[in-house]
Amino acid sequence: MIESLTIKGKTYPLPIFCPDATRGVVKGLDTPDLLAAGVEGMIVNTWHLNHYPGRDFLLDCGGIKKLMGFDGLIISDSGGFQVHSLFQKIPGFGKITDRGLVTYTGPKKQHKIIFRPEDSIRMQFALGSDIVICLDDFTPPSATRPRIEQSVERTVSWAKRCRQEYDRQIKYWRLTDHERPLIFAVIQGHDDWECRRWCAQELLKIGFDGYCLGGQKFNDHGGVDLDWSAKNAQLTPDDWPRYAMGFGKPDEIQAMIAQGYQIFDCVLPTRDARHARMYVHDPQKIKDYIFLNLNKSQYTHDRQPLDPHCQCHTCTTTTREYLHHLYKIGDDSFARLASIHNLHFFVDTTKKPPVRNP
RNA sequence: GCUGGGUUACUCAAGCGGUCAACGAGGGCAGACUGUAAAUCUGCUGCUUUCGGGCUACGGAGGUUCGAAUCCUUCACCCAGCA
Numbered sequence: 379m380i381e382s383l384t385i386k387g388k389t390y391p392l393p394i395f396c397p398d399a400t401r402g403v404v405k406g407l408d409t410p411d412l413l414a415a416g417v418e419g420m421i422v423n424t425w426h427l428n429h430y431p432g433r434d435f436l437l438d439c440g441g442i443k444k445l446m447g448f449d450g451l452i453i454s455d456s457g458g459f460q461v462h463s464l465f466q467k468i469p470g471f472g473k474i475t476d477r478g479l480v481t482y483t484g485p486k487k488q489h490k491i492i493f494r495p496e497d498s499i500r501m502q503f504a505l506g507s508d509i510v511i512c513l514d515d516f517t518p519p520s521a522t523r524p525r526i527e528q529s530v531e532r533t534v535s536w537a538k539r540c541r542q543e544y545d546r547q548i549k550y551w552r553l554t555d556h557e558r559p560l561i562f563a564v565i566q567g568h569d570d571w572e573c574r575r576w577c578a579q580e581l582l583k584i585g586f587d588g589y590c591l592g593g594q595k596f597n598d599h600g601g602v603d604l605d606w607s608a609k610n611a612q613l614t615p616d617d618w619p620r621y622a623m624g625f626g627k628p629d630e631i632q633a634m635i636a637q638g639y640q641i642f643d644c645v646l647p648t649r650d651a652r653h654a655r656m657y658v659h660d661p662q663k664i665k666d667y668i669f670l671n672l673n674k675s676q677y678t679h680d681r682q683p684l685d686p687h688c689q690c691h692t693c694t695t696t697t698r699e700y701l702h703h704l705y706k707i708g709d710d711s712f713a714r715l716a717s718i719h720n721l722h723f724f725v726d727t728t729k730k731p732p733v734r735n736p
Numbered sequence: 737g738c739u740g741g742g743u744u745a746c747u748c749a750a751g752c753g754g755u756c757a758a759c760g761a762g763g764g765c766a767g768a769c770u771g772u773a774a775a776u777c778u779g780c781u782g783c784u785u786u787c788g789g790g791c792u793a794c795g796g797a798g799g800u801u802c803g804a805a806u807c808c809u810u811c812a813c814c815c816a817g818c819a
Contacts, residue, residue, distance in 0.1 A: 398771075398772060400771095400772055401772090405772080405775075406775075421771070423771085423772085426772090426773090453771095455771050456771090458771080459771045459772095460771095460773095462771095463771090463772080463773090464773070467773080468773085511771085514771095516771085564771085590771080591771095592771080594770070594771090596770080600768095600769095600770090601770090602770075621771090622771090623771035624770055624771035624772095625770060625771085626770055627770070630770080643771060644770055644771080645769085645770070645771085645772045645774085646769075646770050648772085649769065649770090649772065649774065649775090649776085650769070650770095651775095652774080652775045652776080653768090653769070653774085653775075653776070653777095654775095655768095655769080674765090674766095675764080675765085705775095708775080710775080712775080713775050716775095
């Protein structure tokens, strides 16, 4: 089991939960807030930051860590997921071709922008991230076999190009092995194990510093399909770190740690916090956690801390009554206080020793 | 005192003879959220029901009409202008 990751002379204990700072900020939180919540790493999004403020800006300010005033772990997501989440939502916004991600901008959609695998890697060097991710072609859960094949073939071919560009960048910036960021590739193929296995084998042939669980598969109850994630973990050797991209709920993270994943990111703690859905310890101690919906009027006069078993800033300085009030009046501070707690809960959960399945 | 304008569900606010238990917004309630165009989105929101309906409701009271939140009379209150 890999217990830590040393990048650019700094060692990060594993497993690690990294909140999503998609556009260079974990919504509503500043760096001291994040540190207080126990956050040691974050993931930023290359595609969004390339769109704005752009590569020149990031080069000028000396990278995302300087910009954010954060010197922990920074992972940069390649932009592959944006194809799935953005392009599918808005017809005409863009398309995926073998060359890269094509988007159209301007009042009459007259400007064509191609975001190629090479562009993604170059931008990730400009960001100065610690872990660079290859641009991938997300396999949608609804994909049929031809689309799955196209997705894994493109993911492998783009990974090759990313690896080449990465090597070029290492030379260009004259980075030693102690100065270089790591590069991870993403395994796609949804639940088609022939495609998924092929994808993993091809990526292993190219050679990366780590491998990511790409795609999403949920069971009938809306939870992560843990058989699927377990099977995926077996596609790569234990020598290399595994990053479960976009997962999961606290219990799912613990289960996936036991399966051999060490790196996690998920929007749930922060998004749920903004929607008043809080993760708290179960007072009955039956479950690892329960949801507490602070938007409910039952908390109007509840003077307890949000989670009496939590030592975070929010739980030690506020009451449910006050948090409920802040939510009801729509004050910005609610997002901050709620996010601090949920992040603390996720970070804490990730650090707990993994629960082994009997 | 006169002349206009108003009074609609928890609140604001449409409607101006039937398709109105009544548009829309807010609030309230419930649900969703998993590499963030999500501080967002989706329902429900008079009472009752054997889910066919029944009952009570658009300031109060009368009236016209087959039928009224909508038209008429009158009373109450609010607003504006003139005395």
